[in-house]
Amino acid sequence: MGYSFDFSIIGDNLGLFINGALVTIRLSLIAIAFGLVIGIVGAVCRTSGNRLLNWLAISYVEAIRNTPFLIQLFFIFFGLPNLGLKLTAEQAATLALAVNFGAYSTEIVRAGVESIHKGQVEAGLALGFKSISVFRHIVLTPALANIYPALVGQIILAVLFTSVVSQIAAEDLTFAGDYLNARTFRSFEIYFTIALIYLAIVWLIKGLAYAVEKKYFEFAKYRR
Template identity: 75%
Template sequence: MGYSFQFSIVWDNLGLLFAGAWLTLKISLLAIAFGLIIGIIGAIFRTSKNKLLDAIALAYVEVIRNTPYLIQLFFIFFGIPNLGIKLTAEQAAILSLAVNFGAYSTEIVRAGVESIPKGQVEAGMALGFKPLAIFRHIILLPALANIYPALVGQVILAVLFTSVVSQIATEDLTFVGDFLNARSFRSFEIYFAISLIYLAIVWLIKAMAFIIERRYFEFAKYRR
């Protein structure tokens, strides 16, 4: 074959790679947290009897889900500053990922909300619960339990989407890999190592998701 593997480029730059991995994880978790808040609000709008709120949420979902994430990222990083709003590369990465994740999680959470039997809601109303209390205590937690696997899958996709933010010079894991590759041209070694790090990050997310499921959604198993 004639190719000589040289993983020294990886060992010599572990600190740089771990710094990129940490930024990737940080961006992912912040974007997912904000995106889930957006998704819950969007789901409330989508299930609202108010046609205007429903239309606004539907338009948001359709625009985000039917345009490339890279274009959304470029619009936020290069387009929004023309309106006088300055964002760093990291801030633009978090905002764009949150907006993207929010659109997908809106429909996931909406499906969960609509899976709750109407009898439970009616029982809450009969007991005198206010609409917000009904949503918080009767709808939200069981709904999240119903759509938890789908939501975790979307979280993993969001983590992998972070590789795109290197296009605006966010110094995430992919950016570090591109930088090292440009210096050394050891593409196989560098991108093999980066793939393993991404795999480790996803496994960490899955482990966290499993702990959350055991802590908060174990009750769902006994309702099925």
């Protein structure tokens, strides 16, 4: 039996897809921003030389990287209310994404920090720079330049991970597709369109990432 394609369902519900895409982008931006802060703090702990801080950072990274994201999401949304912390679906999704991205970015940033020669740090201190200035200008900025491609790759994965948050009824792009599919049963048209939208979002991220690299990390290629 042949299948009759009908993409008019997409045009008739375009607003639903746009709203879902905007939620996906909002979740991604907030989670990545907080996750990157977590990653930088985690990397500082990993490279601090303090055994306790290093152990805490390692425990966090291992716990997150070795458990499924879906389980982490369910734990935050369904488990934390038993401890008195009740979150909305979108809040739980944002927190889960940030915690997950933070664990992976911790190791990425740590690798970047460790790529900076200790002699550069010692030279900065010898010239009278404060420790925070040395970390910001001599360590962190070149480190981010070194690991920028890996970090962008992880950002893209974090955006794609948002498709899982529909499981707790966070109204992202995938949730919009599931909702429409349950009403119309036009699975091919709906999920084909969703795949194209995710592809467009990823291309947008890559374009922005390239622009940022050209503006802020162009110097890195001369150091390699």
